[in-house]
Amino acid sequence: MSEQRTPLLQVRDMHVTFNRGRNRFEAVRGVTFDIFKGETFGLVGESGSGKTTIGRAIIRIYPLSGGEVLYEGKRISGHLPRREDREITRRIQMVFQDPMASLNERAKVDYIVSEGLYNTEKKLSREERDQRVRDALLEVGLLPEFASRFPHEFSGGQRQRIGIARALIMQPDFIIADEPISALDVSIRAQVLNLLNELQKKRGLTYLFISHDLSVMRFICDRIAVIHNGRLVEMAETETLFRHPLHPYTQALLSAVPVPNPDVDRDAALITYEEKPGDPSNPSSFCEIVPGHFVEGTERELEAYRDILSSGKE
Amino acid sequence: MPQTEPVLSVRNLQVSFRLRGEVLHAIRDVSLDLYEGETLAIVGESGSGKSVLTKTFMGLLDSNGWIDGGEILYQGQDLARFRTEKEWLKIRGRQIAMVLQDPMTSLNPLKSIGSQIEEAVRLHQGLRGRPAHDRAVECLADVGIQEPERRYRQYPHEFSGGMRQRVVIAIALACNPRILICDEPTTALDVTIQAQILRLIRSLVKKYHLTTVYITHDLGVVANVADRVAVMYAGDIVEIGTCREIFFDPRHPYTWALLCSLPQLGIKGEALYSIHGTPPSLFGEIHGDAFAPRNDHALRADFKERPPMFTISPTHSARTWLLDPRAPEIRKPEILERLKGEGLTHV
Numbered sequence: 001m002s003e004q005r006t007p008l009l010q011v012r013d014m015h016v017t018f019n020r021g022r023n024r025f026e027a028v029r030g031v032t033f034d035i036f037k038g039e040t041f042g043l044v045g046e047s048g049s050g051k052t053t054i055g056r057a058i059i060r061i062y063p064l065s066g067g068e069v070l071y072e073g074k075r076i077s078g079h080l081p082r083r084e085d086r087e088i089t090r091r092i093q094m095v096f097q098d099p100m101a102s103l104n105e106r107a108k109v110d111y112i113v114s115e116g117l118y119n120t121e122k123k124l125s126r127e128e129r130d131q132r133v134r135d136a137l138l139e140v141g142l143l144p145e146f147a148s149r150f151p152h153e154f155s156g157g158q159r160q161r162i163g164i165a166r167a168l169i170m171q172p173d174f175i176i177a178d179e180p181i182s183a184l185d186v187s188i189r190a191q192v193l194n195l196l197n198e199l200q201k202k203r204g205l206t207y208l209f210i211s212h213d214l215s216v217m218r219f220i221c222d223r224i225a226v227i228h229n230g231r232l233v234e235m236a237e238t239e240t241l242f243r244h245p246l247h248p249y250t251q252a253l254l255s256a257v258p259v260p261n262p263d264v265d266r267d268a269a270l271i272t273y274e275e276k277p278g279d280p281s282n283p284s285s286f287c288e289i290v291p292g293h294f295v296e297g298t299e300r301e302l303e304a305y306r307d308i309l310s311s312g313k314e
Numbered sequence: 315m316p317q318t319e320p321v322l323s324v325r326n327l328q329v330s331f332r333l334r335g336e337v338l339h340a341i342r343d344v345s346l347d348l349y350e351g352e353t354l355a356i357v358g359e360s361g362s363g364k365s366v367l368t369k370t371f372m373g374l375l376d377s378n379g380w381i382d383g384g385e386i387l388y389q390g391q392d393l394a395r396f397r398t399e400k401e402w403l404k405i406r407g408r409q410i411a412m413v414l415q416d417p418m419t420s421l422n423p424l425k426s427i428g429s430q431i432e433e434a435v436r437l438h439q440g441l442r443g444r445p446a447h448d449r450a451v452e453c454l455a456d457v458g459i460q461e462p463e464r465r466y467r468q469y470p471h472e473f474s475g476g477m478r479q480r481v482v483i484a485i486a487l488a489c490n491p492r493i494l495i496c497d498e499p500t501t502a503l504d505v506t507i508q509a510q511i512l513r514l515i516r517s518l519v520k521k522y523h524l525t526t527v528y529i530t531h532d533l534g535v536v537a538n539v540a541d542r543v544a545v546m547y548a549g550d551i552v553e554i555g556t557c558r559e560i561f562f563d564p565r566h567p568y569t570w571a572l573l574c575s576l577p578q579l580g581i582k583g584e585a586l587y588s589i590h591g592t593p594p595s596l597f598g599e600i601h602g603d604a605f606a607p608r609n610d611h612a613l614r615a616d617f618k619e620r621p622p623m624f625t626i627s628p629t630h631s632a633r634t635w636l637l638d639p640r641a642p643e644i645r646k647p648e649i650l651e652r653l654k655g656e657g658l659t660h661v
Contacts, residue, residue, distance in 0.1 A: 046504035047475075155592050185359040186531055190575040190588030197585065212504065215534070219577040219586065256509035258534030260576055261653060262557040270509050 007034040008072060008174060008206050009058065015066030016050070016057050027053045029230040030067070032286065035174075040200065040207040042221030042238070044214060044253070050230040051210045055176045058208070059094050071174075090120045093167035097179035099159030103151040109162055110147035113137065116170045136165040140195060157188035164195065168203075178210045193220060214257050218242055223292075226250045229275070232286055235294040246295045246305045249273045320347035321492060321525050322371065327384035327394070329366055329375065329549075338596045340366045340379070342549040345623075348493070353519060353526040355536045355557075357572070358546035361593060364529045367546070368495045370394070371527075372410050373402040408438050411486035415498040417478035421470040427454070428466030431485050438489035453484040458514055476507035480514065487518060494519070497529045512538055533576060537561060542629070545569050548594050548604035555630030561653055565624075565632040567612075568605045570646050579649050587649065603634065611636065611644045 016028040028050045035041040045051040056062050058069055060077070069077040076088050093116075096102035103112055113133050117124055124132075134144040140161040151159060160180060167175055177196065181189045197220070199205060211217050217224055218238055225235040226249065234247040245251045252273035278284065284298045289306050297305060329341035340363045348354055356364045369375050370386060373396055386393035388405070396402055414420045422430060431450040435441050441449055447466075454462035457480040470478055479499060486494060496515065500508040516539060519526050528539050536543055536557070543560040545553045545568065553566040564570055573579070574587035591608040594600055603609070606616035615621070615635045624637035635641055 046506065157592065186533075186572060186575055187359060187589040188592070190577075190586040191590075193577075194585045194588055214505070215577045219580040219582065252506055256505040258509070258512070258532065258538040260533040260537045260561070260573075260578060262537045262540075262561050263654075264537070270513065273506070 005036040005039075007070075008037045009035040009208075010070040010073075011054070011058065011067070012070065013067035014054065014057060014064055014069065016053050016062055017065040026065075027230055028057065031227070031230070031232050032067075033225055033232065033235060035206060035208060038200075038204055038206055039222040040209055040220055042209045042211065042217045042224040043227060044211060044217055044224060045227035046212060046253075048229075049227045051212075051227050052178055053230075054227070055094070055178050055208060055210050059092055059176055060088075086120050090116070090170045091172050092174045092176065093170050093172040095160075095163050095167050095175060095177040095180045098183045099156055099163050100183070102163055103159055105151060107150075108147065109137075109149055109151065112151070112162060113147070113166045113169055116166065120170065132169055133165075136169040137162075139168060139199070140165045155188075156184050157191055160184060160188075160192050161195065164192075164199070168199065172205070173203075174206045174208070176208045176210070179212070180209075181216065182211065182213065189216075196220070214254065225294075226253065231296065232294070233296045237292055240293055244293075244309060246289075246293075246308065247297070249275075318350045321350050321388070322348040323385075323387040324348075324367075325385040325387065327367070327370065327386065328382035329363075329370060329379060330382045331376070331379040333378065333597075336597045339382075339600075340549050340596060341370075342596075342600070343384070344549070344551050345384075346544065346551060346554070348525055348527065351523050351525055352541045353528055353539055354542045354544060355528045355530060355540035356544045356546055357531060357533065357536055359531060359593060361548075361596070362546040363549040364546050365497055366549075368412070368497060368527055368529060371493070371495065372406050372412060373399075374406075374412075407434060407491065408489050409491055410493040410495065411489065411491035412495045412497065413479070413482050413486050413499045416502050417475060417482050418470075418502075420482050421478060423470050425469075426466070427468055427470065427473070427481055431481070431488055434485050434488040449488070453488050454481070456487070457481070457484045457518070459484075474507075475503055476511060479503065479507075479511055483511075483514065483518070487522065490522070492525060493527065494524045495527045495529070498531070499528075500535065501530070501532075508535075515539065533573065545572065548600060549596055550604060550633065552605065552634070553632040555626070555632075559627065559630040563626075563630070564646060564650065565626060565630075565637060566605075566634045567609045567636070569632075570650065571608075573650055573653065574647055579652055587647075613641060615641075 011031060011033050014028055014031045015026065018025045018027060031054060043051045043054060053062060057064055064077045068075050071088060110133055113136055114129050117129055117132065133147055137144050137146060142158065142161050181192050184192060200207060209217065209221055221238050224238050224241050225232050228249045234241065234250045245254050252271045255271040282298050284296055286294055286296045287302050288294050289302055290309055295302065295305050324344060324346040327341055327344045331338045331340055344367060358364045370381060371393065381394045384394060428450050431453050432446050435446050435449045451462045451466055454465055459465050459477065459480055473481065500511050503511060530536060540557045542556050544551050547568045553569045560569060564573060571589045575589065577586060580586040589608050594604050602618050603616040603621055606612040613635050621633050621635045623631045623633050625631045636644055
């Protein structure tokens with residue numbers, strides 16, 4: 001990444017809580033990270049770790065119960081004046097996981113793609129709107145004629161392209177992609193990944209990629225944060241994280257990914273992770289131990305991690 | 315492996331489905347031998363027919379599907395000719411058992427875990443009462459479930475996804491089948507749980523000398539479990555060989571393409587290899603090689619005539635005209651060299 005990095009999105013001590021009273025459940029427990037302009041930031045974790053909740057809280061589907069989210073330095077969590085609210089809605093867009101479920105079955109592609117414009121750009125004439133739809137479809141590699149068809153006429157990969165066109169038409173600068181390729185077949189995945197990469201280069205987009213698939217994340221992300229039980233446990237540049245994973249959970253996660261090489265010993269090196277109960281007298285924190293590499297741990301653990309890094313780097 | 319007798323032989327199998335008044339050819343002339351004690355992985359995209367193929371081994375085709383031709387030979391019987399449920403009951407569960415993708419849907423939420431295992435034991439082994447109970451508890455312990463006596467009385471919702479999949483495996487193994495079919499057993503699970511389940515399956519396969527068919531689209535999983543690999547495309551096996559042959563010496567352009575699109579082989583900042591187009595529609599006839607329209611190396615012959623199975627080694631064969639002596643020499647993409655040795659030792 002470039003030297004002078006400006007954070008586009010800052011998440012500060014985010015907490016998200018569901019339900020009240022006895023059923024109270026804290027899905028995200030104090031998460032802090034920055035996403036820089038133009039980068040692809042990855043959030044990996046297993047099901048139930050809170051990764052999707054973080055994405056949805058950023059886009060303001062879920063309210064925060066603590067902390068704040070800043071976009072270009074301005075707070076966007078909580079109540080916003082109407083105009084700013086519109087503006088943020090336009091600038092942060094989302095691409096969902098399952099293209100079979102996330103498109104309105106009863107609407108034509110034309111409406112699905114342009115729906116956002118009806119809310120934010122009411123003055124647009126019909127011709128202008130149609131033109132925008134055509135442009136968006138072309139940009140994601142679909143034919144403009146498809147605008148008059150229904151979602152069921154398309155394959156999974158094409159539907160995901162429609163989902164991307166729907167986000168692009170708003171001319172966003174930040175896109176949250178929640179498992180955008182998990183539901184797709186291997187040969188279609190690469191097409192969609194390449195499309196997302198191209199769009200990023202062309203439009204200077206910033207991505208938050210949420211996924212459980214580590215090999216895809218390694219390919220597409222500049223930096224990755226690992227989340228476990230609603231807390232970040234490690235965050236670093238992608239290659240650093242894959243080469244020198246420090247937190248035991250990250251190590252367990254990486255060791256569990258099957259390697260596409262039959263010569264690799266099949267039983268070797270599976271690390272299991274058991275979470276130790278926290279010790280209140282010796283709290284753990286999420287710290288930057290070397291520039292750009294954050295790990296969670298107690299004072300003593302962090303010290304040990306620093307030692308590992310300094311001895312390993314020589 | 316070919317020195318041992320095949321346990322199950324599929325010969326020129328064809329399966330069709332009637333869908334919205336049209337006929338879809340899901341399996342188009344597939345032949346396959348399954349050898350004693352091996353683990354065969356079947357890879358392919360959704361719609362390639364990998365699940366349909368294995369469902370025919372157990373007589374579990376949906377009601378709109380039927381076997382159009384060919385044979386499935388198992389212990390001197392042709393399973394393709396079975397018509398009644400009574401015939402199938404001798405095979406299903408006892409001889410061939412199946413583990414499905416989603417453990418949430420393959421267990422009955424209203425019955426305790428123990429009674430669901432006991433049901434299998436009762437129906438297939440004729441055990442009753444105490445012996446049945448003991449056998450069920452034994453099965454639970456066998457798949458690595460702690461405190462089996464207590465877990466026996468619990469219900470599926472009290473189990474996590476990985477534990478439920480262990481229970482499903484316990485049920486499948488309760489009747490000592492010879493062949494175990496695993497249809498994407500870990501797709502719905504997290505990676506760390508997937509690793510545990512894969513390890514469990516490997517150890518059980520060894521312990522009970524099971525012959526296993528493993529269906530998946532994940533090449534990492536394939537490398538992890540398989541002895542042999544069959545690659546399916548559009549209802550046909552296009553290449554089959556040992557795991558090392560498929561990864562290190564693939565011959566069919568579709569196998570090349572599948573391997574090339576592994577994100578592990580991608581170089582950051584460059585486009586990932588992608589197969590253009592989409593798989594062909596299986597309604598109607600397919601002429602020549604089904605992969606030809608998406609194949610950059612396609613020859614003219616590929617569009618005209620279906621290639622035969624060419625034999626590369628006793629264990630390795632592929633259905634592509636590139637292997638014909640008259641074909642021009644086209645080598646596999648360079649990037650695939652990186653699959654070997656050092657290149658991919660981790661993630």
